[in-house]
Structures are given as structure tokens and as C-alpha cells.
Amino acid sequence: MEKCRASSRIVIIGAGVSGIAAATRLLQNNFHNVQILEAENRIGGRINTVYFGDNVIDLGAQWCHGKQQNCVYDMVKDMGILHETGDYYSPIKRVRSNKEVIPHELATKIHDIAVKSMPSGPHPVVGSFGTHLAQAYWRRIESELPELDRTVASESLNTFAKHESSIIGADNLFEVSVREHIEYHECDGDKLLHWGTKGYRRFLRLLMHVSEDSPEELGLLEGRVQLAKKVTKIELACPRKVILRCEDGDYFEADHVICTVSLGVLQEQHEKLFTPPLPAAKVNAIRGLTLGTVNKLYLEYGKQPLPDGWVGFFCLWLEQDLTELRKTEHSWVEGITGVHMITCQPRMLMAWVNGPHGRHMENLSDEKVLEGLQWLFRKFLTFEIPPPQRFVRSKWFSNPNFRGSWSHRPTKADERKTGPWDLESPVLGEDGHLGLLFAGEASSRNYFSTVHGALEAGYREADRLIGHYTSCSAKA
């Protein structure tokens, strides 16, 4: 006998944006028995806004990427709370490791050539992003900028590729499927819409219907979120139920479970987590897709340490300097693409460090990381940057509840003929019961890696249940 919406027990694993989106949509559609189990002692997942500097910083998601067909933007577009950043990267200086600053006009020309060399649809559809980029870049340099010193051209390509890798969340562009780049849907409009002095937390609060100045934390979800509740076992049991066991010994029964944990958690845990084991297609997707590591370093000073006319710098490594760097204890700074100011935080600088270097950085002490940064500043700049007053960084990879930052489709996913669609598909119980559903950013077909992808995926699975109960009641 099928239950009705009001009595159906739904448990959502994870209080990131995907889980919160699913829960709010279900509650607004007459599902009364909805709860979220969250392993961390906070909500938000990879949205993590913390007080720092003159207001807040985001250790995770920071920007809303574009406007058109962006469900985050759609939710807030009439509220005046998202602000355009405009051209963020081109004023950032390109500096070589011998301290030479590439003249702005030349740097812009090279950058434009690199941008035009990025693969675009519908062809090519096989191979790696890195191979396509490099081939097209060198062809264009030959024809459009033949007088350019080849060493500078090569250093610029390396820096551009490193920056693109950090946007995609890949260790390097040679592992990224060119198809992913084409099938990922860019939303038109400013790609760096920001939340002013409120951070991405502002959006989460709106999602839960918590008004801006309210001391409330959870709004619609009050009483429905259990923190520090790590799920360690998910059993699809007969008849028509799912049993969840938690690290602290707690036990829950549900009619339906929506699992929103990151791809990294699935990769590490799926064999222990699910009984019976997940279907082969799902396991193929879990193994075939990749969760990259991108970390942020925030430095707070008494006053802005960069001189007038500087908003930041990208690092162009001379080959011999890179060879030397790799022999030192600061080798991880190779993963830093650049250092720059940030919006609404006049006294701060930030840097991104990705890939294996980002993972290595997580294991170093704060002192060692700061030593590395000071070393980098001295290597590239002709002026002194003092030690910061305060420093904070993210460590997304070493946290077992994330194991990385955001997902992408590598070439190995093409070889395995898999993608987010296999992560998305629900797992049915023995009796065909819609027991286990999957959301989370990595399951979004066209917007993976983003908050709007995670939001859309949470809504998608809530709608699946809403649809299921609509068709059940129509049949009854």
C-alpha cells in the first residue's frame, strides 16, 4: 500500500545546497516528514561563509556564475542583492619569475589568443581539453603574434592552462574531456556575480526563508536538520524501506532517501556505505568522474599591501626557476596561479592553489604555508609584502565529508561512456520501490561543479518524488 505525501518518510543525506533545496521543495509540496542528516556540525557544505577581515569571506562557493538559465540568479534577480564584478582578471598583471612585468597590451593580446584557442562546440568531441588548447594556441601565435618570444608564449600558455584547470577543478587540462567543456552550459551574463558583504550564506538563508536580520538559522528547516550525524550505512531493505545507520549508533527508517554527498565521499565510501552494492552503471560513474581540489588562501593586512595600479599578479614561471623550485620545500607554490585583491575586502589578498599542490598544502602547518607565500612574493615582486596580520585557508580534500572541491568530466569518463546522468539515476529496491535517489552538484548534466547545478539537482530529485506521489494518487 503506497503511502501519501504527508506520511511518507524522506531522509536527505547532506545539508549542502542540494540537500537544502530538496528539503525545502518537498516541504512546500505537502511532504511533512522530511529530515536532513548532516555529518558536519554546520549546514552549507561547500558553501561556507565565515567572518574574516572587514566582513566575511567564502571558503567555498563565492560567485553566482552568470544569469541566463541560472536558477540561483533567477531566485534573487529582483532583490538587488547580487552585484556584478565586471572584468576581474584582465587588470591582473602577468609577472615572470625574474620579476619582469609583461606589458599590459601584450599580456592582453596573448590572453585573447589563449581564450580564442579554447575548444568550442559542436566539434571537436574527442580528446583532452589540454591537447586542443595547446594545438590551437600555437597555431594562433604563429599567425597572429609571430614576433612574440616563444619562451614568454610558453610561460603564458602554462599560466593560462593552470588558471583554466583551477576553474574546471582539474589537476591539469590534459585529463579534462573536451566534451565536458562543450557540454557544460555557461550561463550568459557576468560570471562573477557576488553577494557584497554577505557572502554565499545570504543565498542559503533565502532558500530556507530566513530573513536577512533574523537571528533564526534554519527557517523552513527548523527542527528538521540533525548536525554531526554521519551516515555510515544505507540499506535498501524489503519491503519498501531504507535503513540508515549513523556513526554514533543512531538508526533511521525511511521510505525514500536522497543522497547528496560529494563525488569524493562516494568514491571513498560507496563500497562500505551501500547495501546491496550500487548497480554497475552507478559505480562506473563514481569511478569515471573526478572531484578536483581547489583551495583558497586569504591574507589580511593592516592596509592593502599592493601598490597603486596593482590589483594582483599571475605567476609566469621561467623554466629554470621552476626546476629549482621543485627541489625546495616550497614546491607546492607552483600550484598558485596568482594572487589578487578581493571585492568588499580592501585590506586583503587571496590566492588559489589547486591540484596536487593544493592537496599537499593542506598537510603543511600555517607557518610553512606563510613561509611559502612570502618566498613567492619575493621571487616575483620588486616591492616588499609584509607578513599578514591574519591568515585562513580551506582544506577541502583532507575533510572526509568532502574529499575535494568540485567535479569535472575527465577523458576517462568518455572512455567508460559515463557521465553525470549515471550518477543521477535512482536505485530501486528489489520490489521496484523508488528507494534511493541521488542529487549533488556532480549529478547535474550541464551545470556540474556549481551551486546552481547542486540546487537544480536537489530540486530535480524532490520533483521526482513529487511526481511519484502524484502518479500514485492518480492511480489510487
Ligand SMILES: Cc1cc2nc3c(=O)[nH]c(=O)nc-3n(C[C@H](O)[C@H](O)[C@H](O)COP(=O)(O)OP(=O)(O)OC[C@H]3O[C@@H](n4cnc5c(N)ncnc54)[C@H](O)[C@@H]3O)c2cc1C
Ligand atoms: C573552494 C570552492 C569554491 C567554489 N566556488 C564556487 C563558486 O564561486 N560558484 C559556484 O557556483 N560554485 C562554487 N563551488 C562549488 C559549489 O560550492 C558546489 O558545487 C556546491 O556547493 C555543492 O553542493 P552540494 O549540496 O552538491 O554538495 P555539498 O555542499 O558537498 O553537500 C553535501 C553535504 O553532505 C555532507 N555529508 C558528506 N558525507 C556525509 C555522510 N556520510 N553523512 C551525512 N552527511 C554527509 C557534507 O558534510 C556536506 O554538507 C566552489 C566550491 C569550492 C570547494
